[in-house]
Amino acid sequence: MIIDAHLHLPVGEKFRTLQEKKEKLLAEMNENHVDKCIVIADSWPESEIGSTDELTDLFPVTEEQRVLVAGGISPDVSFRESLSKLNGYLDRRQIVGIKLYTGHEKFYLDDERLSEVYETALRYNVPVLFHSGWDDAQYGNADLAEKVLGKYPELKLVCCHCWYPHIQKCMKLIKYPNMFFDLSSVADDADTQNDIADSVMTLIEKVPDRVIFGSDSFGCSMKEHIRFIGSLDLAPETKQKIFYDNAKRIYQI
Numbered sequence: 001m002i003i004d005a006h007l008h009l010p011v012g013e014k015f016r017t018l019q020e021k022k023e024k025l026l027a028e029m030n031e032n033h034v035d036k037c038i039v040i041a042d043s044w045p046e047s048e049i050g051s052t053d054e055l056t057d058l059f060p061v062t063e064e065q066r067v068l069v070a071g072g073i074s075p076d077v078s079f080r081e082s083l084s085k086l087n088g089y090l091d092r093r094q095i096v097g098i099k100l101y102t103g104h105e106k107f108y109l110d111d112e113r114l115s116e117v118y119e120t121a122l123r124y125n126v127p128v129l130f131h132s133g134w135d136d137a138q139y140g141n142a143d144l145a146e147k148v149l150g151k152y153p154e155l156k157l158v159c160c161h162c163w164y165p166h167i168q169k170c171m172k173l174i175k176y177p178n179m180f181f182d183l184s185s186v187a188d189d190a191d192t193q194n195d196i197a198d199s200v201m202t203l204i205e206k207v208p209d210r211v212i213f214g215s216d217s218f219g220c221s222m223k224e225h226i227r228f229i230g231s232l233d234l235a236p237e238t239k240q241k242i243f244y245d246n247a248k249r250i251y252q253i
């Protein structure tokens with residue numbers, strides 16, 4: 001069983017409507033035997049990968065829901081309005097987490113304005129996800145994650161991409177029990193996969209209950225991520241945690 005806990009709608013001229021993007025996503029999941037996934041919204045109201053409003057519409061809450069939604073928010077655009085909407089989505093259980101695009105956007109993870117986002121996440125017991133690694137890594141760096149967890153020790157914080165390609169940065173954070181690591185994009189470059197595999201293995205061996213499978217499709221390949229993580233020399237029960245159990249527990253799927 002597989003939960004892909006980090007992906008986005010496909011983009012490009014081929015897709016004229018959100019419905020077509022949804023169909024492509026479902027087809028990709030079927031082809032790769034992915035049971036469930038978390039599709040992450042953009043933080044801006046207009047986006048090719050879809051806003052929180054659009055994705056919650058596209059993937060309504062049902063008993064058999066295969067595609068869950070993480071909402072996006074930015075302190076730099078319609079912040080108050082987005083925050084109030086997120087509260088509504090959380091009340092109705094339409095989203096399972098909140099994403100911050102630190103680095104893609106120029107705000108720091110410990111930005112004072114985000115305190116209300118962290119407090120909202122705590123109130124609803126959902127994780128806050130943040131972008132880490134390439135593209136201005138300083139905005140979501142490890143020392144800032146430490147600061148946030150120092151201030152909000154109960155907050156579940158998910159580091160997307162494990163500071164790829166510097167996976168070893170995760171080691172500094174494993175002492176925080178509510179720090180989680182999502183593997184999306186780590187299998188993006190075939191040339192560096194051996195080195196990456198060593199760091200990913202070390203991380204998983206240290207905190208097998210806190211590493212979550214994700215692919216970052218459609219920016220990265222779902223198939224290649226499943227192959228890469230599947231190829232690691234891990235016990236079957238550990239693989240089951242990474243591919244399924246951890247995401248199910250952390251996102252309360």
Ligand SMILES: [Zn+2]
Binds near residue numbers: 006040
């Ligand atoms: Zn992503």
